[in-house]
Amino acid sequence: MAFSIDQFRLDGKVAVVTGAGGRGNSIGRAYALGLGKAGASVVVADLNAPGAQSVCDEILSAGGKAIAVGVDITKPDSVKNMANAARDAFGGVDILVNNAALMAELGYLPAVDIPLDQWNRILDVNLTGALNCAQAIVPLMRQRGGGKIVNQVSGGAFPAMSVYGISKLALVGLTTTLARQLGREKINVNAIAPGNTMSDAGKSLTPDESPFVKLLEATVAMRVRGQPDELVGTLLLLCSSAGDWITGQVMHVDGGWVLRP
Numbered sequence: 626m627a628f629s630i631d632q633f634r635l636d637g638k639v640a641v642v643t644g645a646g647g648r649g650n651s652i653g654r655a656y657a658l659g660l661g662k663a664g665a666s667v668v669v670a671d672l673n674a675p676g677a678q679s680v681c682d683e684i685l686s687a688g689g690k691a692i693a694v695g696v697d698i699t700k701p702d703s704v705k706n707m708a709n710a711a712r713d714a715f716g717g718v719d720i721l722v723n724n725a726a727l728m729a730e731l732g733y734l735p736a737v738d739i740p741l742d743q744w745n746r747i748l749d750v751n752l753t754g755a756l757n758c759a760q761a762i763v764p765l766m767r768q769r770g771g772g773k774i775v776n777q778v779s780g781g782a783f784p785a786m787s788v789y790g791i792s793k794l795a796l797v798g799l800t801t802t803l804a805r806q807l808g809r810e811k812i813n814v815n816a817i818a819p820g821n822t823m824s825d826a827g828k829s830l831t832p833d834e835s836p837f838v839k840l841l842e843a844t845v846a847m848r849v850r851g852q853p854d855e856l857v858g859t860l861l862l863l864c865s866s867a868g869d870w871i872t873g874q875v876m877h878v879d880g881g882w883v884l885r886p
């Protein structure tokens with residue numbers, strides 16, 4: 626089939642985006658708006674239900690289709706309700722974006738000192754939450770004859786040097802495992818690893834004068850910081866038929882941070 630630019634369109638597709646409503650300027654919001662602009666019906670899901678409603682309203686005002694759902698991705702029953710809401714509103718699900726995570730709220734505690742309850746909580750949200758969502762939504766994708774899963778990992782996992790990084794590297798493992806196990810069912814599973822992104826959460830973590838930003842400035846090949854919107858093109862590639870032959874990959878969208886020595 627000859628390539629057509631329309632392969633990037635998502636008309637008639639249904640996308641669930643977790644972590645899409647928590648803060649004003651978030652990556653999940655940019656993802657939800659981008660999927661809506663590409664034509665998808667969007668399920669805007671977040672622990673923060675009013676925040677999800679506000680992003681949903683933005684999509685609706687732009688002429689798109691969306692619903693808002695309050696969800697706790699660590700709770701299988703809550704995730705099941707999210708999947709049911711998507712099915713009831715739009716008839717099924719084609720795209721799952723596992724974007725919700727704990728990041729800015731995590732203090733830096735060395736692994737050797739971190740209390741086990743904090744360790745478990747981080748893995749519960751950042752890793753098991755994505756598995757819960759896949760377990761609830763893959764059956765709906767099977768009914769549609771395929772689907773796309775995109776897991777939001779992080780440049781901070783290459784290599785992992787924090788418990789947060791460990792959780793994101795583990796999510797890379799879930800990505801490749803699901804890719805291998807679901808490929809024959811036409812379900813693509815990939816990951817996006819953003820660099821330092823100026824969402825409200827990202828900004829709060831890395832003030833201009835912080836040692837981390839100085840380190841980035843010394844080592845990153847291109848511009849060291851990006852905006853949430855700069856991740857959306859990669860998301861659309863991975864969620865659309867333009868990316869049908871891509872699976873099990875981590876797309877680094879980070880100005881070349883991953884090349885660091």
Ligand SMILES: NC(=O)c1ccc[n+]([C@@H]2O[C@H](COP(=O)([O-])OP(=O)(O)OC[C@H]3O[C@@H](n4cnc5c(N)ncnc54)[C@H](O)[C@@H]3O)[C@@H](O)[C@H]2O)c1
Nearest residue numbers: 644647651652672697698724725726779821822824826827
């Ligand atoms: N901003 C960055 O620099 C950066 C870099 C690399 C990766 N990331 C990743 O990108 C994603 C979005 O980051 P962001 O900067 O927009 O941060 P954010 O804090 O604004 O987004 C995370 C969202 O997840 C939601 N959430 C947390 N726990 C949840 C739960 N149990 N159930 C449902 N929702 C829950 C929060 O309410 C929030 O809306 C995260 O996965 C983050 O780890 C961010």
